[in-house]
Amino acid sequence: MYQIRQNIRVVAALVIRETAARYGNKPGGYIWAIIDPLAHVMLMTVLWQAIARSPLIGTDFALFFASGYLPFAAYQGMTSFISGAIKANRSLFSYPVVAPIDAVCSRYILQLLTSVLVTIIIFVICTSEPAQFGSIKMGSVVVAFMLATLLGLGVGMANIALFNKFPVYEKIFSLINRPLFLLSGVFHLPDSLPREAHDFLMWNPLVHIIMWFRTGIYSEYRADGLDVLYVLEWTFLSILVGLTLFTMSRTLREDRN
Template identity: 45%
Template sequence: MSTRFGAKPGGYLWAFLDPVSHIVFLSVIFMAIAHMPPLGTSFPLFFATGYIGFQFYQAMAGYLNSAVSGNKALLSYPSVAPIDTVAARYALQLVTTAIVAIVVLGYIVFTVRHPVSIHLPPILEAIAAASLIALGIGLANTVLFIMYPIYEKLYGIITRPLFLVSGVFFLPDSLPPIAKDVILFNPLAHIVMQFRTGFYPQYRAAGYDGFYVWCVAASLMFVGLVLFTSCRARLRDR
């Protein structure tokens, strides 16, 4: 935590500035063009549940991708294995995003006009699925980025639109059938939908498929672990 945030002005405060700035920006823009959010009556709550739910994947995946390459000095110690760097970053990012979620969402919930009924099980399940998908991708990317530098550039280009197609600022189930079917191929859209059900009891999340999400998470974890384990000696030598 000290290494990641200590060198920045404001330190750990930067972990909060990113989601807050995005939530404020989206709220201001959409309040200017719409009278009500797609769910509830609070624009900040709607966008916060979308953005923070998405961040449990996005921030985690981005931080894990460079777990080994960013900790080469640690790997000079025989007792430190490449998987240790991934585990440490996974724990740090999960705790950081959870703290940000509690503080930001807690503030919004306590300041909205109407009481918010929070249901924890779907929130926790969405967090678990998002972080495990990110972990599987991070394990694979740690190897692939080192072995194939061009893949890192392609990955950045391909995943850039994820924010736009994961249901952060809209409801996938409100789209026309063809668009809805395309969007729901993205497991992150399901995760954001489920995360929101924990804050909006009236939201039915039509089209949500938990089995599909966990199949994707299990498949990515399997592929990531196989790649990482088979290349662990090469990761230490690079």
Template identity: 40%
Template sequence: MSVLPPARPAATAAQPAPALKPAGGRRFAAGRTILALILREMSTRYGRTPGGYIWSIFEPLAAILFLSVGFSLVMRSPSLGTSFLLFYATGYMPFHLYQSLAGSIAAAIRFSRPLLQYPAVTWLDSVIARFLLNSLTGILVTILLLAGIIAVVDAHTTLNMPPIIEALGMAMLLGAGVGTVNCAISGLFPIWEVIWSILTRPLFIASGIFFLYDTMPPLAQDVLWYNPLIHIVGRMRSGFYPTYTASYVEPIFVLSVSLILLAVGLLLLGRYHRDILNL
């Protein structure tokens, strides 16, 4: 008697579908890309300069010292407290944090243009990397400078941390909003970078670094109130001077302006980033 071989499975049997890669893998890949961009910028910006990160501390310190010495020659005491160094530092540092973020994010695509030709690197990765690096650097420099000034001048300051954290957060968000909009506009129209630098030069004077908003004439207050940096500087100083309330500060106004600019900037970059890369 012959034994029949076992029947083979039908040729038309459906093959199992290949397993899909989990979304977490893509998220981890984006994280690695952002970290690589941060390390690349750190080595490019600070690794090739003698002193490296030390210059990021000396630059704002030199500006604060210059302001303090200059105004101490014509004024007996600052508008708040007894230390010119602390008064100008509490105004200059949030402004410097905003300015560094806005400027670095505005150049994100131009700086990472060669890497953006690779599919694994996106324009959003470049923006996020610059935001994280400059935010962490700015906060670290602010902490070191203000702590050093308080220790040296013995200003007997009672710190109120929530307003300080709020001011730094608003400066970071405003810098991100302005930076993304300028990244898109200057990418499409390179002349905008020059125009913007000319238009915003008065901000150094009009942001409350040298004076208190409360001491300005009513007409100047009506105009300056619409400068978000006035609110940020006022909130920052209220965290160092317990007697200063800065009642004019409206965080909702600053957050609204920042979020609107950030949304517009991200929409423009999402729509035109390929055109910017091809220019």
């Protein structure tokens, strides 16, 4: 019990430290966390309003893009933030009470809270259909969003070990990750694409997460091809592989010594 309380205190202290390092000691630091996703949603809204009469679901372009971009950003932001957890806190591992997993846990908590806050604010700002919030299925929205962050956690932990072991992999991962935005159904509906394109995109678990998230926003959206079990399997596998690589990494043990 004492060890658990000690770990909680360490993680809480690291959350405060990470918050100060990332956003500064002033509340204004959080503004940039809101401006970035808001700018992406507004840019996509302006571009698509110029070439289309209405979004693929509903009548609000901004709400449609936000419903795709925000769960994707939750995954991508988590992966990136977790991947740098060891490098940013390496100097702290000389203290016996601080372990590498504490740094990961603190970053997950901070990124999760930030993503939730930003998502709520962006939805309120973007939508011109406030009545839409009355029909939201919170269960689908929350579960899909949490799975996006957990998938990012698993990939991030794997990246910590792989980046340290194979430096070239960091560049390879960056190249692979760039087109992911276009292949995850952020600004289109996979079930509205030709069958060949639809079947190809459905291998991407993020496509299913975004579809699942949108079923909670739009009651009329049927999400053809959504496989909840596939998402759960990918999330569980990513955490299992990530945690295994993380705990077995000799580099992390050497960093702490």
